Amino acid sequence: MAKGLCVILCRQSGNMGFVRCSWQPLKFTMLIVSSLLLLLFGAINIHCSTAPQNSTDMLSLLQFKQAITSDPREVLKSWNSSVDHCQWIGVSCSSRRHPRRVTTLNLTGQNLEGQISPSLGNLTFLVYLILSSNSIFGHFPALNRLRRLQAIDLRNNKLQEFAPDALTNTSKLIYLDLSANLLAGPISKNIGFLSSLRVLILKGNMFTGIIPSTLQNITQLGQLDLSDNKLEGTIPEELGEGQLSLIKLNLGNNVLSGRVPTSIFNRSSLVVLGLYSDFLYMELPSNIGNTLPMLSQLMLYKNTFQGPIPASLGNASLLSAIDLTSNNFTGQVPSSLGRLLLLTFLKLEKNSLEANDSKSWEFLDALSNCSSLQLLSLSDNQLQGPIPNSIGKLSAGFEFLGLTRNNLWGPVPASMGNLTRLLILTLDKNNLTGPIGPWVRNMQNLGGLDLSENSFTGAIPS
Ligand SMILES: *[C@@H]1O[C@H](CO)[C@@H](O)[C@H](O)[C@H]1NC(C)=O
Ligand SMILES: *[C@@H]1O[C@H](CO)[C@@H](O)[C@H](O)[C@H]1NC(C)=O
Ligand SMILES: *[C@@H]1O[C@H](CO)[C@@H](O)[C@H](O)[C@H]1NC(C)=O
Ligand SMILES: *[C@@H]1O[C@H](CO)[C@@H](O)[C@H](O)[C@H]1NC(C)=O
Ligand SMILES: *[C@@H]1O[C@H](CO)[C@@H](O)[C@H](O)[C@H]1NC(C)=O
Ligand SMILES: *[C@@H]1O[C@H](CO)[C@@H](O)[C@H](O)[C@H]1NC(C)=O
Ligand SMILES: *[C@@H]1O[C@H](CO)[C@@H](O)[C@H](O)[C@H]1NC(C)=O
Numbered sequence: 279m280a281k282g283l284c285v286i287l288c289r290q291s292g293n294m295g296f297v298r299c300s301w302q303p304l305k306f307t308m309l310i311v312s313s314l315l316l317l318l319f320g321a322i323n324i325h326c327s328t329a330p331q332n333s334t335d336m337l338s339l340l341q342f343k344q345a346i347t348s349d350p351r352e353v354l355k356s357w358n359s360s361v362d363h364c365q366w367i368g369v370s371c372s373s374r375r376h377p378r379r380v381t382t383l384n385l386t387g388q389n390l391e392g393q394i395s396p397s398l399g400n401l402t403f404l405v406y407l408i409l410s411s412n413s414i415f416g417h418f419p420a421l422n423r424l425r426r427l428q429a430i431d432l433r434n435n436k437l438q439e440f441a442p443d444a445l446t447n448t449s450k451l452i453y454l455d456l457s458a459n460l461l462a463g464p465i466s467k468n469i470g471f472l473s474s475l476r477v478l479i480l481k482g483n484m485f486t487g488i489i490p491s492t493l494q495n496i497t498q499l500g501q502l503d504l505s506d507n508k509l510e511g512t513i514p515e516e517l518g519e520g521q522l523s524l525i526k527l528n529l530g531n532n533v534l535s536g537r538v539p540t541s542i543f544n545r546s547s548l549v550v551l552g553l554y555s556d557f558l559y560m561e562l563p564s565n566i567g568n569t570l571p572m573l574s575q576l577m578l579y580k581n582t583f584q585g586p587i588p589a590s591l592g593n594a595s596l597l598s599a600i601d602l603t604s605n606n607f608t609g610q611v612p613s614s615l616g617r618l619l620l621l622t623f624l625k626l627e628k629n630s631l632e633a634n635d636s637k638s639w640e641f642l643d644a645l646s647n648c649s650s651l652q653l654l655s656l657s658d659n660q661l662q663g664p665i666p667n668s669i670g671k672l673s674a675g676f677e678f679l680g681l682t683r684n685n686l687w688g689p690v691p692a693s694m695g696n697l698t699r700l701l702i703l704t705l706d707k708n709n710l711t712g713p714i715g716p717w718v719r720n721m722q723n724l725g726g727l728d729l730s731e732n733s734f735t736g737a738i739p740s
């Protein structure tokens with residue numbers, strides 16, 4: 279009956295020619311009078327007469343507000359019926375449609391605590407749902423009627439449940455970020471119905487079970503981040519086959535095991551590949567650097583990859599960060615890495631890499647071409663012999679050198695003193711000898727120096 283006491287007030291807004299309408303409570307008599315006036319003066323607009331304002335949106339939002347139990351910044355104070363709901367903080371409406379419908383709900387970082395009311399499922403014109411960085415808990419409601427939804431960002435909350443079919447009909451969804459919540463259980467295979475997704479970020483939850491092969495269905499997926507969960511089993515072969523435009527793939531810090539499907543190393547669009555801290559076991563394909571020409575970050579640390587570091591990586595000319603720490607790589611460090619002019623970060627520690635003659639140490643000379651190199655860690659390998667003079671040719675901005683626990687012997691070359699920007703230098707647990715040269719005085723920024731467990735003589739020059 280409330281509707282009977284309302285009339286739509288419409289006004290021509292600006293020079294755009296749009297008509298804005300809003301419900302206003304009026305006395306019943308006023309309603310008749312004003313309707314008559316409108317008719318008499320022919321001022322009634324077609325939009326207004328035929329389409330009464332749909333207040334479902336406002337009611338949905340008020341129900342949403344009710345389920346929020348703590349609002350320390352009082353952002354929802356403005357959410358009251360004396361203000362047009364399209365003016366409420368965090369709410370935006372379409373400007374063209376009559377009646378105006380809610381298209382965006384954006385309450386990011388407002389410290390809201392509470393649950394998401396199922397009434398959100400009535401905001402049938404919603405396009406963007408942004409509730410990231412709050413303390414929203416409980417379960418994510420079914421939003422099956424929200425066919426226009428394109429983006430959901432709920433990262434950094436405390437959601438515990440995400441019903442597998444909550445989004446079954448939201449097939450226009452492009453962006454889904456549920457990272458850093460408390461979601462558990464398997465990732466539903468129904469995820470494959472979200473066939474328009476470009477970005478899917480589920481990192482930092484407690485998802486278990488296998489990676490659903492239905493992800494193959496999401497052919498336009500550009501970013502897939504399932505890291506920091508408890509996913510197990512092997513990486514499905516289909517993963518690399520479906521996503522023709524996959525740019526960023528992060529499956530790190532799970533319990534994944536077995537071989538990485540070759541289809542993934544064949545996904546030529548990949549820029550970031552994160553497969554760290556899993557239980558993956560295989561040799562890297564020798565042509566990896568040729569099949570992944572766009573690769574910028576290769577993060578494979580803490581697995582049991584074995585065999586040689588492929589020389590072809592030197593062909594992936596955009597590589598800037600390589601971390602192969604804690605694997606079982608063998609053989610020599612390929613000199614071809616010296617062709618990576620953007621390389622800033624090369625971490626090869628805790629492997630079984632060897633160097634014992636000038637040929638196998640050549641890589642160090644080659645790395646002097648990498649003028650952006652800041653970090654080189656070769657600790658815990660099987661490098662033998664004196665540290666080559668070429669160490670002093672590393673980039674001018676070089677900051678971190680780790681050579682701990684190898685088989686290095688002889689004096690440290692004076693050229694070490696060229697690395698004047700070094701912040702951290704670890705040479706401990708080798709067999710280095712002789713006095714500690716004046717090179718150490720050149721390193722004005724040195725914050726960490728470990729020379730222990732060697733056979734140095736004399737004191738550190740001051
Ligand atoms: C609002 O519009 C939706 C469809 O867009 C309809 O299902 C609903 O009944 C309408 N509600 C009101 C109060 O007019
Ligand atoms: C409704 O919100 C407006 C804007 O924040 C505020 O000025 C007004 O006092 C509120 N009205 C009520 C009844 O809370
Ligand atoms: C959401 O709001 C925040 C600040 O309130 C803003 O920085 C951000 O761009 C908004 N996001 C969207 C998608 O509108
Ligand atoms: C909105 O959704 C809730 C829960 O789905 C439902 O109970 C309620 O009737 C709906 N309200 C309107 C105004 O459509
Ligand atoms: C999805 O939409 C179809 C067609 O409108 C409907 O029959 C079906 O029940 C919806 N699915 C869910 C899970 O709501
Ligand atoms: C794959 O996507 C199509 C729509 O593109 C849909 O009809 C089909 O049910 C989806 N299959 C799975 C397994 O998700
Ligand atoms: C790699 O991709 C090429 C072309 O993109 C294709 O011909 C080849 O069969 C693929 N190899 C594997 C192992 O998927």
Ligand SMILES: *[C@@H]1O[C@H](CO)[C@@H](O)[C@H](O)[C@H]1NC(C)=O
Nearest residue numbers: 564565568589590591593614
């Ligand atoms: C690097 O690329 C060149 C040119 O495509 C090719 O001839 C060479 O074999 C590649 N190197 C390796 C180690 O695959």
Ligand SMILES: *[C@@H]1O[C@H](CO)[C@@H](O)[C@H](O)[C@H]1NC(C)=O
Nearest residue numbers: 582584585605606607608630
């Ligand atoms: C590393 O590889 C070597 C030779 O293939 C093998 O003997 C050794 O057991 C492996 N170590 C680990 C920790 O897998």
